[in-house]
Amino acid sequence: MPKREPLSIEERTYIYHQKLQGVPLAAIAEQLGCSYYTARKWWRRGKAEGEQGLRQSQRGRPQRGALSTYPEALRDQIKALKCSHPRWGPDRILVELGEDPQWRNERLPSRSQVALYLKEACPEHVQRQRRERFFPSGSQESLSGARDMGAGFQGSVVGGWNSRQYIGYRG
Numbered sequence: 163m164p165k166r167e168p169l170s171i172e173e174r175t176y177i178y179h180q181k182l183q184g185v186p187l188a189a190i191a192e193q194l195g196c197s198y199y200t201a202r203k204w205w206r207r208g209k210a211e212g213e214q215g216l217r218q219s220q221r222g223r224p225q226r227g228a229l230s231t232y233p234e235a236l237r238d239q240i241k242a243l244k245c246s247h248p249r250w251g252p253d254r255i256l257v258e259l260g261e262d263p264q265w266r267n268e269r270l271p272s273r274s275q276v277a278l279y280l281k282e283a284c285p286e287h288v289q290r291q292r293r294e295r296f297f298p299s300g301s302q303e304s305l306s307g308a309r310d311m312g313a314g315f316q317g318s319v320v321g322g323w324n325s326r327q328y329i330g331y332r333g
Contacts, residue, residue: 169196169204174216177201178208228279229271236265240276241283248287252276 169177173194180190191201207215229237236259243255250258252273259265271279281288 166195169194169200171217174204174208175213177204178213178216181205181208228275228282232271236268236270237279237283239265240279244280244284244287249289252280255280 173196177187177190177194181187187201187205188198191198194201204216211218229240239259239262240255243258244250247254255276256270256273259270
């Protein structure tokens, strides 16, 4: 059977009502120009969920984005907490949500999900991370020279290109 457009809501309800009147699915499918299996699918959905099930047909990929699977009220509260307290991070926001009676018994998102949502929803309130470099001893120049195996290095390099081992340092 050639490919056709998806069935309209009227065609789905037609299948449901005709089958309720006792018309065979094969005859209904032939009248509508769809396959028997399509008619059977909509009959089964109508039988299980009623006419409301025939109307709900979400097509395509599910909604994407941070916290898209959580209630909108939760997303709104996270955003409100961040806007009212710009210095709070995801950890503090989750603590506050856990203490709120509305969300105490609900499943809360992870810290990383909240952080990603905050970057999407209110990027003006997200602070950049400042990372300080730590040099255990000496200055940065002395460490970079050792890394580059410059003139001061007198050890031996053993192993292949992927497994180098430094043996001895005579300095």
